[in-house]
Amino acid sequence: IAGITQAPTSQILAAGRRMTLRCTQDMRHNAMYWYRQDLGLGLRLIHYSNTAGTTGKGEVPDGYSVSRANTDDFPLTLASAVPSQTSVYFCASSYRVNTEAFFGQGTRLTVV
């Protein structure tokens, strides 16, 4: 089934540890995004990539990094996790400008 796959679905992580959230899409979409969802704040953009080989910072990029080595994969790395990074993380992709973005099922991350 075509779509976006995120892994893991949930994780409890000790503060200070490094963690990579995985995201893969098989729709050949050019653009990919990472959002975090926090209560009352909606979804906020962390990083994005308009095409393979390029990335950019979103609204809340601090403490996160991304890479886009190919069209399908867009991993998000927390170099040294902190409790404020406890959130639900969603990966998304879209084909082109002014079209809807498709979302993965999310990764629930708890940093303790």
Place this chain on the structure above:
Amino acid sequence: DQQVKQNSPSLSVQEGRISILNCDYTNSMFDYFLWYKKYPAEGPTFLISISSIKDKNEDGRFTVFLNKSAKHLSLHIVPSQPGDSAVYFCAASWSNAGNMLTFGGGTRLMVKP
């Protein structure tokens, strides 16, 4: 400073009646607006969208209205069904910024049987 705001965190409606969800934005550069629906433990799913060149878009029971002068959009669901109970997010983007979406905080809709 939130550029997209949903001022009602929750809304309760009787089955069969109309649900109206509201959204306000501040950035006049936004030219594309979307509504997403989210069930617990799932990712948001696209519901309906509208371009800034239109003031209304309809898809079955769902209609989105855009008032550019007021920087306001609304989602109407008629008739509301219990399966519509979910969190609804409005989102906005503008062409020159790629397709990055700016989301509102969400409104939880509860449709009572």
